Amino acid sequence: MVSQTDWVERLNSESANRDEAITQLRAILIRGLQKALSSKGVDNAFVEDITQDALLRILDSLETFEGRSQFTTWAMAIAIRTAVSEMRRRHFKDVSLEQVINHDDGQVVELEDSDTVTVSATLDKEILYANLRRLIESDLTQHQQTVIRALLGGMPVETIADRLGTNRNAVYKTMHDARTKLKRAFESSGVSREDIQGILAGGA
Structure with a gap:
C-alpha cells in the first residue's frame, strides 16, 4: 500500500x-x-x-x-x-444572464463551491429566502443584483464575467461588496450570522 x-x-x-x-x-x-x-x-x-x-x-x-x-x-x-x-x-454555455436571474422556481439554490445551501433548522427556509430576495432588491445596486442572482441560480463565475464583458476579479469584487451589504441587512433585521452563513458563505 x-x-x-x-x-x-x-x-x-x-x-x-x-x-x-x-x-x-x-x-x-x-x-x-x-x-x-x-x-x-x-x-x-x-x-x-x-x-x-x-x-x-x-x-x-x-x-x-x-x-x-x-x-x-x-x-x-x-x-x-x-x-x-x-x-x-x-x-450554462448557452444560457443567458436574463434566463438565470429571472428564474425562480423555489428550489434550493447552489453556490460557487457546489455545496447545497443549508440553514438553521429553527429558521423557516421559505421566510429566509423571501427575506433574501427582498434585501437583494432593496439593498443592492442593479449590477450587484445581477451578479448575486446569477450566482444563486448556479451560474459559474467565469460565465458571469463573460456575459458581463468583464473578468473574474471584477465579479469577485462585486460578490464581496454585495455579500457584505446582505450580511449587514440580515443582521439588522434580526437574523443571526449563523442562520445566514449557509447562504452567504459560498466561495468561488
Whole structure:
C-alpha cells in the first residue's frame, strides 16, 4: 500500500518514479469519477478529460497537501470539484444572464463551491429566502443584483464575467461588496450570522 508521503515524493517532478505514480493515480481517479458520475449521463471521454485536468491541478497543488486525509481522498476531491465545475460550465454555455436571474422556481439554490445551501433548522427556509430576495432588491445596486442572482441560480463565475464583458476579479469584487451589504441587512433585521452563513458563505 502506498503511503501518503510516498505519493507526494513519487509525484514530485524530481522523482524517477513520477510517470508510474501518475499512471497509478490516473487509474484511481478514473474509477472514482466513473462511480461518482454514473448517474450524471457523462461519457468516457468526459471522464478522461476531467481526469487529465484534475491530474494537472493535483500536480500543481502537491505542496498544499497536509496529510489530514488519505492522499487519494484529497486527490479525488479535486477531481470531483473539477468535474462539477465543468458540468456547470457546459450547462450554462448557452444560457443567458436574463434566463438565470429571472428564474425562480423555489428550489434550493447552489453556490460557487457546489455545496447545497443549508440553514438553521429553527429558521423557516421559505421566510429566509423571501427575506433574501427582498434585501437583494432593496439593498443592492442593479449590477450587484445581477451578479448575486446569477450566482444563486448556479451560474459559474467565469460565465458571469463573460456575459458581463468583464473578468473574474471584477465579479469577485462585486460578490464581496454585495455579500457584505446582505450580511449587514440580515443582521439588522434580526437574523443571526449563523442562520445566514449557509447562504452567504459560498466561495468561488
